[in-house]
Amino acid sequence: MSAKIIDGKAISQQIKDELKEKTAALKEKGIEVTLAVILVGEDPASQVYVRNKKRACEYIGYNSLSYELPAETSQEELLKLIDELNGRKDVDGILVQMPLPKHIDEKTVINAIDPSKDVDGFHPINVGALVVGDKGFVSCTPAGVIQLLKRGTDGYDISGKECVIIGRSNIVGKPMSLLMLRENATVTIAHSRTKNLEEVCKRADIIIAAVGKAGVITRDHVKEGAVVIDVGINRSKDGKLCGDVKYDEVSEIASYITPVPGGVGPMTIAMLMNNCYEAALLHNA
Numbered sequence: 001m002s003a004k005i006i007d008g009k010a011i012s013q014q015i016k017d018e019l020k021e022k023t024a025a026l027k028e029k030g031i032e033v034t035l036a037v038i039l040v041g042e043d044p045a046s047q048v049y050v051r052n053k054k055r056a057c058e059y060i061g062y063n064s065l066s067y068e069l070p071a072e073t074s075q076e077e078l079l080k081l082i083d084e085l086n087g088r089k090d091v092d093g094i095l096v097q098m099p100l101p102k103h104i105d106e107k108t109v110i111n112a113i114d115p116s117k118d119v120d121g122f123h124p125i126n127v128g129a130l131v132v133g134d135k136g137f138v139s140c141t142p143a144g145v146i147q148l149l150k151r152g153t154d155g156y157d158i159s160g161k162e163c164v165i166i167g168r169s170n171i172v173g174k175p176m177s178l179l180m181l182r183e184n185a186t187v188t189i190a191h192s193r194t195k196n197l198e199e200v201c202k203r204a205d206i207i208i209a210a211v212g213k214a215g216v217i218t219r220d221h222v223k224e225g226a227v228v229i230d231v232g233i234n235r236s237k238d239g240k241l242c243g244d245v246k247y248d249e250v251s252e253i254a255s256y257i258t259p260v261p262g263g264v265g266p267m268t269i270a271m272l273m274n275n276c277y278e279a280a281l282l283h284n285a
């Protein structure tokens, strides 16, 4: 058996096209969607991410405001800009590209963003809303994984399934576990201290790998017919982009699998765009 590929690029495009249509309808009612993106310093990967986010805004029909600040920008200056954007009625979403230079405290910056403009879903108020099941912005990568499972698996039902998530970070593993719980999966979170990882993973109907280490999930971790979602973005020894899952061997036994690149990656921006749209609705309710 060979797994069906969950095409993140196509699903991401579908979501962006849906948003494009809904945004045009909002415009007719005089409502525009605006995302402010702040980049501090010149990290090349961050520059690419920011460029892609601006491009997605343009495609859908959002306004994007761009603040590219020098690496020496002080925390105080950054907080002042966030405060100014928090107060602007024409700004729906504020995104501060991470990582920030070492002299700036990421937590302080995240906490400074108005939760109603926190389209990354990192603010403790939004994280708390997810925990207690209230409405709020959800971290984009795990939200994207849910869309891949819903749109990319020919109606596979998550409810009641055993799901093992490997990784417990604040931006992927933890929110992912809460979202899968919301979908009524039976959730296990594994991490670097987990004993017998192979055994734990082998129980899973759905495996979500968010580790950040090339090829840690092998055929020996996967039950025949499992759905495998690979969040990891790593460089292999020969410099190629690869995930946490040994794709070649795992795709022989999984039922559905996401490739890297072209799986979870493109979904993150699509879900960011979705959060911006939701923010505009919230601000114009």
Ligand code: NDP
Binding pocket: 141, 166, 167, 168, 169, 170, 171, 172, 173, 190, 191, 192, 193, 194, 197, 210, 211, 212, 213, 216, 231, 232, 233, 234, 264, 265, 266, 268
């Ligand atoms: P973190 O480094 O914050 O978290 C990694 C997690 O993996 C930790 O919880 C860690 O455990 C766990 N871990 C590390 N080694 C092992 C191991 N050998 N066995 C089991 N668990 C282990 O990473 P992120 O969550 O930020 O990102 C994870 C991956 O996803 C990265 O490759 C990142 O690039 C990618 N990513 C992709 C995105 C996308 O758009 N597709 C967006 C965000 C991230 P412990 O807590 O015990 O240390």
